[in-house]
Amino acid sequence: MKSIFLGEQFNLVCRRTSNTTSREVFHAHSQLEITYIHEGYGQLITEGQVFSLEPGMLMIFRPFQLHHIQIQVSRQQPFIRNVLMVELDLLKAHWPQFIVTHDFIQDLLEEQSPIQPIRLAATSPLVQRMEQYADTYPGLLPHEIEEDTRLFLLDLLAQLRYLWQDGQQRRSGDVLSSSANVLHPHAEAIMQWIEQHYQEPFRLEHIADTLHLSPYHLSHVFKKATGTTIVAYAQATRIRHACVLLTRSSLTVPEIGHRVGMTSPSYFCKVFRTTTGSTPHQYRLKVQGRK
Numbered sequence: 001m002k003s004i005f006l007g008e009q010f011n012l013v014c015r016r017t018s019n020t021t022s023r024e025v026f027h028a029h030s031q032l033e034i035t036y037i038h039e040g041y042g043q044l045i046t047e048g049q050v051f052s053l054e055p056g057m058l059m060i061f062r063p064f065q066l067h068h069i070q071i072q073v074s075r076q077q078p079f080i081r082n083v084l085m086v087e088l089d090l091l092k093a094h095w096p097q098f099i100v101t102h103d104f105i106q107d108l109l110e111e112q113s114p115i116q117p118i119r120l121a122a123t124s125p126l127v128q129r130m131e132q133y134a135d136t137y138p139g140l141l142p143h144e145i146e147e148d149t150r151l152f153l154l155d156l157l158a159q160l161r162y163l164w165q166d167g168q169q170r171r172s173g174d175v176l177s178s179s180a181n182v183l184h185p186h187a188e189a190i191m192q193w194i195e196q197h198y199q200e201p202f203r204l205e206h207i208a209d210t211l212h213l214s215p216y217h218l219s220h221v222f223k224k225a226t227g228t229t230i231v232a233y234a235q236a237t238r239i240r241h242a243c244v245l246l247t248r249s250s251l252t253v254p255e256i257g258h259r260v261g262m263t264s265p266s267y268f269c270k271v272f273r274t275t276t277g278s279t280p281h282q283y284r285l286k287v288q289g290r291k
Helices: 088-097 099-110 125-139 142-169 185-197 204-211 215-226 230-248 253-259 265-276 280-289
Strands: 002-006 010-018 032-039 041-046 049-053 057-061 067-072 079-086 180-182
Touching (some): 002 125, 002 142, 010 125, 032 125, 079 125, 088 142, 099 142, 125 142, 185 204, 185 230, 204 230, 230 265, 253 265, 253 280
Antiparallel strands (some): 002 010, 010 079, 032 057, 032 079, 041 067, 049 180
């Protein structure tokens, strides 16, 4: 495994390998994520849709997109992938010179539906560029890193644009979208209900009454469909919206907690820290420091 970590703004790991099943939860982050699967199988759940994962698939997650990946692994069948996490503000000063790529990325980020995983050969320029930079990076001098990292990102995003344009023209050969399956209708309805009511304190019984189902049946269906609990999903949804508010507003931490349905500031801070690894105040400072 080769990895490059430049604080919160840029993180590239090639050939990250999982041999054992880890506890995956619904989560979101402020960075754009691009992940390519070399080996392994699994399932992606995002925004009420389910996608089967297999070798040769490229996944793209927008900033603050809530998602959950379930992987099927063993020592004989590991899950191996390249993962790039990047804050697009890293390229902010360069966008005026790269208008076409900037407009493409903006259109991609503003899409309402999730970006479907794309089938892509490991020999494609995009995948090869990720691995080539991971190989090159250790030999770079300190004053070269900043420039070369930005050049790499601009090149990679251009490759993604070419791939996207090619995929729109033909859905065969090396570039194919993965078909989506719809979640169990009750699980999807629960996700939609939580998205509409996350700003309010609520109990499981409230959702059950709305959907005319027992709390037990509701919990069982959701856990079976998603691999997680309704409470965990509700917390992940609230923390995702809290991260957006911490990034894009000047509201105080207690005000943000109240807006995402957590009226106790201490409880909000505890859940936020458990989920993200930092307090709301620390998270805001990190985000401000990256701009």
